[in-house]
Amino acid sequence: MDPTxxxxxxxxxxxxxxxxxxxxxxxxxxxxxxxxxxxxDAAAGPLMATAFWGAGSAWxxxxxxxxxxxGEILYRTRLAxxxxxxxxxxxxxxxxxxxxxNVVGCGIFAASSGSSAATAATIGRMSVPELSRRGYDxxxxxxxxxxxxxxxxxxxxxxxxxxxxxxxxQSIARLFLAGILPGILLMALFSAYVVVWARANPxxxxxxxxxxxxxxxxxxxxxxPILLLIAGVIGxxxxxxxxxxxxxxxGVALALLLARFYGGLSRAAFLDxxxxxVRTSSMIGLILVAAAFMTTAMxxxxxxxxxxxxxxxxxxxxxxxxxxxxxxxxxxGLFLDGISIVVLTASIILPLVQAAGIDLIWFGIYxxxxxxxxxxTPPVGFNLFVIQGLTGDSLIAIAQAALPFFLLIGxxxxxxxxxxxxxxxxxxxxxxx
Numbered sequence: 001m002d003p004t005x006x007x008x009x010x011x012x013x014x015x016x017x018x019x020x021x022x023x024x025x026x027x028x029x030x031x032x033x034x035x036x037x038x039x040x041d042a043a044a045g046p047l048m049a050t051a052f053w054g055a056g057s058a059w060x061x062x063x064x065x066x067x068x069x070x071g072e073i074l075y076r077t078r079l080a081x082x083x084x085x086x087x088x089x090x091x092x093x094x095x096x097x098x099x100x101x102n103v104v105g106c107g108i109f110a111a112s113s114g115s116s117a118a119t120a121a122t123i124g125r126m127s128v129p130e131l132s133r134r135g136y137d138x139x140x141x142x143x144x145x146x147x148x149x150x151x152x153x154x155x156x157x158x159x160x161x162x163x164x165x166x167x168x169x170q171s172i173a174r175l176f177l178a179g180i181l182p183g184i185l186l187m188a189l190f191s192a193y194v195v196v197w198a199r200a201n202p203x204x205x206x207x208x209x210x211x212x213x214x215x216x217x218x219x220x221x222x223x224x225p226i227l228l229l230i231a232g233v234i235g236x237x238x239x240x241x242x243x244x245x246x247x248x249x250x251g252v253a254l255a256l257l258l259a260r261f262y263g264g265l266s267r268a269a270f271l272d273x274x275x276x277x278v279r280t281s282s283m284i285g286l287i288l289v290a291a292a293f294m295t296t297a298m299x300x301x302x303x304x305x306x307x308x309x310x311x312x313x314x315x316x317x318x319x320x321x322x323x324x325x326x327x328x329x330x331x332x333g334l335f336l337d338g339i340s341i342v343v344l345t346a347s348i349i350l351p352l353v354q355a356a357g358i359d360l361i362w363f364g365i366y367x368x369x370x371x372x373x374x375x376x377t378p379p380v381g382f383n384l385f386v387i388q389g390l391t392g393d394s395l396i397a398i399a400q401a402a403l404p405f406f407l408l409i410g411x412x413x414x415x416x417x418x419x420x421x422x423x424x425x426x427x428x429x430x431x432x433x
Contacts, residue, residue, distance in 0.1 A: 006039045010298075024340045025286030028294045035297035044297075051293040061166050061288070065281035066248030067157050070233075071118045072273035073255040074109070077265045079226055083108060083123075086222030096191075096198035097205065099136060099144055102127050103190045106148035107183070108223075110155040111230045112251075116338075116375055120149025120383045124390045137204040139401045140197060142387060146398060147405025148190055149383045150372035153338065155183040156234055157248065160371060163284065163339055164364045167291070167346045171361075172244045173237050174427040178365050181422050182412065186369075189408045197404075225262065229254050238430065284339055291343035298348065318356045322417055325349065326370055333374020333381070341371055365423040366416055373409050376402040 010031055017027035029048075036044035083105055091100040105123045110116075124145045131141045153160050156176035165172040198205060233251040236242040242250060259265035265273075316324070332341050353363050375383040378399045387398050416422055 006035070009038070010035055023283075023286070025283070025290040028287065028290035028344070032290070032294035032297035035294070036300065040297075040300045047296050047300075048293050051296045052289045054292060061162070061285075063157070063172065063243075063245040063248040064159060064162050064284060065277055066245070066252050067159060067162070068115065068280050069273060069277040070112070070248065070251040070255045071115045072276050073252070073259055073265065073270070074112060074226075074229075075118050075122050076269040076273055077255075077259040078262050079258055082222045082262065083226050086218075086220070089218070090220075094191075094195065096194035098131055098134065099140060099194045099198070099205075100191055101131075102141070102144040103148045103187055103194065106145070106151050107155060107187045108226060108230070110152040110183075111157075111234065112226055115159055116150050116152035116372075117382055117386050119152035120145060120386045121390065123149070124387055128390055135206040137201070139397075140194075140204070142391060142393065142398055143401035143403075143405055144190065144194060146376045146383055146387055146402035147408065148187075149386070150375045150405075150409070151183060151186065153368050153372050153375070154179045154186065154365070156180065156237075157244070157251070158368065159284070160338055160342060160368055161364060162244070163288065164342050164346070164367065166288065167343050168350060168360055168364070170364060171427075174361055174430070175364050176234070176237065176244070177426040177430055178361050178423045179368070180426055182365055182369065182416060185415065185422065186409065186412050189412060190405060193404060193408060225258050229258060287340055288343055291340075291346075294344075316356070318358055319417060321352065321356050322358075322366070326413065329367065329370040330373055330377070333371065333377050338368075338371035338374060338382075341374065342367060359420070359424055361427055362416075362420050362423045366413065369409055369413050369416065373406055376406055 013034055014027060014031045017030055018024065022030075032048070033044050036047070087101045087105050087108075088098055091098060091104065094100050102123060105127065106119050109122055110119045127145060128141055132138060152158070156179055158176070158179055161175040161179060162172055164170070165175050229251065232254050233247050236250055237244055237247045256265075329341060329345075332345070350360070353360065375381050376399065378384060378395055381399065384395050384398050384402070387393075388395055391398070
C-alpha cells in the first residue's frame with residue numbers, strides 16, 4: 001500500500017483511540033500492532049520485545065524516577081514554603097513587587113524538581129492565597145503562575161529533557177547545560193512583562209509592601225537550603241563528579257536530609273511521594289516503550305522515509321522548516337501532553353531535522369519550549385488543570401490569564417532561532433567542541 005495512505009489510516013486510528021480516552025501508551029501499542037498487521041508481513045511479537053527492551057533498558061532512564069521522587073519529596077515538605085517566604089522580602093522593591101515571587105520561585109523550584117506540574121502546584125499553593133490576601137490582581141497572579149510553572153520543563157534537571165535525550169540518544173548532561181541560558185532568558189522575559197504590566201496598572205496592586213530591618217538576611221537564610229540542593233545536584237553533573245543518574249540519587253538523599261532537618265515530611269507523606277513517583281514514572285515509561293514500538297512499526301511501513309522525501313522535495317530552509325514544525329507542535333499540544341509529543345514525533349521529525357543540518361541539542365531545547373506553550377493551551381494544557389485545581393477558576397479564564405506568557409514563550413522561540421548560541425554555547429564550552 002502507498003505509504004501516504006497507510007499514514008493517513010494509522011494517524012486517524014491513533015486519533016480515534018486517543019479521543020476514546022484510552023491511555024496514550026496503550027493507544028500507541030495498538031497503533032503499532034495495527035501497522036504490522038495491516039501493512040507488513042513482519043511478526044509483531046519479537047519486534048515488540050526488542051523495542052521494549054531497547055527503550056526500557058537505557059541507563060540514563062534510571063534518572064527519571066529518581067528526579068521525580070526528589071520533586072515529590074520537596075513538594076510535601078516545608079522547604080517550598082521557606083522558598084516563597086525567603087523570596088518575598090527580596091523582591092518587594094521591584095515594580096510588580098511580589099508577583100515576581102511567582103516567576104523566581106518557579107524558576108528556583110524548577111531547578112530542584114524537574115517537573116512543570118510539581119512547580120506550578122507547589123508555588124501556586126503558597127502564592128495564590130498569599131498574593132490574593134495582599135490585594136494583587138487575581139488574573140495576573142494566575143497568569144504569571146501558569147507561565148512560570150512551565151519553567152519546570154526547561155531548567156535542569158528537566159524530566160522532559162531526560163525523555164528527549166533517551167528517545168534521540170543525545171547526552172542528557174549537554175541537554176541540561178543547553179537549557180540554562182534559555183531558561184534564564186525566559187524568566188527575564190516574564191519578569192520584564194510583570195514590570196511593564198505593573199507600571200501600566202498601578203491601581204491593580206497594593207500600594208506598598210511592609211519591610212522590616214534584617215529581613216534580607218533572614219530571607220537569604222531561608223533560601224540557602226534549596227540553593228544548596230540545586231548546587232549539589234546540578235554542580236555534581238557539571239563538575240564531572242556524577243552522571244545525571246548518580247546526581248538524581250544525590251538529589252533524593254539531599255531532599256530527604258533537608259526534609260528531616262526542616263520537618264514536614266511524615267511517614268504518610270513519604271509513602272505518598274513514593275506512590276506518586278511510581279505512578280508518574282510508570283506512565284512515562286509506558287509511553288516511551290510503546291512509542292519505541294510504534295516507531296519500529298512506522299519504519300517497517302516506510303512512513304518516516306516517505307515523509308522526509310516529501311518535505312525534502314520542497315527544499316525548505318531550516319527557518320521555514322522550524323516555522324512549520326512550530327505550528328504543527330502547537331496544534332499537537334491541543335490534544336497531547338508534552339512527553340507524548342516528544343516521543344511520538346521524534347522518529348518522524350528527526351530525519352527531517354538532521355537533513356536540514358539542525359543541531360539536535362538545539363532542537364531539544366526548541367521542542368521543549370514549544371511543549372511549554374502546550375502546557376498552558378486548552379483543552380489538554382496540564383498546567384491549566386493544576387491551577388484550576390488550586391483556584392477553582394474556569395479553564396478558559398486561566399488560559400486567558402496565561403495568554404501573554406504563551407506569547408512570550410513564542411518570543412523566546414524566535415530569539416532561539418535568531419541566536420542559536422543561546423542553547424549551544426554552554427554545551428560547546430563544556431565539551432570544548
